[in-house]
Amino acid sequence: MMTYYAGVAKPAAKFEPDEDSAQFAADVVSGLSETPKHISPKYFYDTEGSRLFEEITQLAEYYPTRSEHEVLREHGRAIVQHFPTGAALVEFGSGACIKVRFLLNAADKLKSYVPVDIAGEFLSIEAETLRKDYPRLKILPVAADFMKPFALPNDVADMPRVGFFPGSTIGNLDPHEASAFLRHAGTVLGRGSVMVVGVDLVKDADVLNAAYNDAAGVTAKFNLNLLRRLNRELGGNFKLDTFEHQAFYNHEKSRIEMHLASRKRQKVKVAGATFDFRAGETIHTENSCKYTPDSFRNLARSSGWTPLDMWTDKAGLFSVHALVLK
Incomplete structure (x- = not known):
């Protein structure tokens, strides 16, 4: 040192x-x-x-969370229409497993949920709560750094897969890092998989600056x-x-x-x-x-994914994209 x-x-x-x-x-x-x-x-x-x-x-001042919640709540059923029957939903960086509940509530055709997070003890607690709330699902937590290679549980080896990456976490990565993550996610999930990604949108600079410089x-x-x-x-x-x-x-x-x-x-x-x-x-x-709808679609395409659909909140502040790996 x-x-x-x-x-x-x-x-x-x-x-x-x-x-x-x-x-x-x-x-x-x-x-x-x-x-x-x-x-x-x-x-x-x-x-x-x-x-x-x-x-x-x-x-x-902080619009992203409530705007994404609105999208998932209002368009959850449309989003899960892209999920294959009997799929395993893999969440990259699951945290408190709050946003995924909008999709779990809307998708009765999911077979398993795989939350991936680096905080293993916290993850185990959240997984146990989810087992009680969603007894029809296999809850299979994986303690890992989702930015690095990790193995999915053997139980989902033969299931189609859906990735979930909410919270505009992809925005914390520079575009080349975001592209690398999307390629990495594709490797984890495999060909034919669907990916649902939360993406914050370009907007008036005053709105953005206020969100990260709150009055309190x-x-x-x-x-x-x-x-x-x-x-x-x-x-x-x-x-x-x-x-x-x-x-x-x-x-x-x-x-x-x-x-x-x-x-x-x-x-x-x-x-x-x-x-x-x-x-x-x-x-x-x-x-x-921050991305425009087209700039994120272009990033997804350059990373091997094909855009399927996009939804926004009523104010057009935040977007959720569905992608497929063909």
Whole structure:
């Protein structure tokens, strides 16, 4: 492990992460060593980060969750018409398994549900609840990082498959990463599979900027909580009052960017390494890419999928796409 002073590597105090934090530490040190500095948004979601995100979804300014719920609620039966009879529904990054219930309620021809999530203990609890609520379905949880190769349960080997990727999570990936994910999903699901994807749409920049800069400051707390996690789990010494939340719409790249900006010149230690920050220098913590219907269809086609159908909420803020892998 090295310490970085104005780009020059010098020996750092020894840092010995446990097995669970080793990858976290490696990713943070790697990201903060690059220019510009960045940390993956997947590290937002400790217990407090998850709680804050749920609070964000209830904010008046934050339209994506309620808009997607509207689409799934109003068009669920039309969406599941594309599902093969006896299919297994595979959700990539299932979390609390909330949105999938709109589809499970509408699709009586599904045979199995396979929630895939990296949080194994939480996943087991959610799976047990679903077994009680949907006794007709085989609930087969898979604890895995859905962005990496993983094996589906043997029970679904002979079933047709449907993928589900809601929440505009695909927007957190740059277009080339989103394309790679869609190809990866196709490999997991196989030829002939259907994929249902939630996609946030391009809209007025004022609406977008308000959604990520809420008046109550919850998104700012969510962003800054990442630094609390670095302090707690990786021995960091970030002073939260010396960083500020920034979120803005990047017109050129058609995405919201979230950053943590240093209010002053300072040195910060984390994971056994030390990093210089200039005043105004940022840690890029998240992107949320926005698509037009055509730009997402083009992305899907370039990734091997054929668009089947698309639905939006009444305000046209959010879309859900059905794709097939021929």
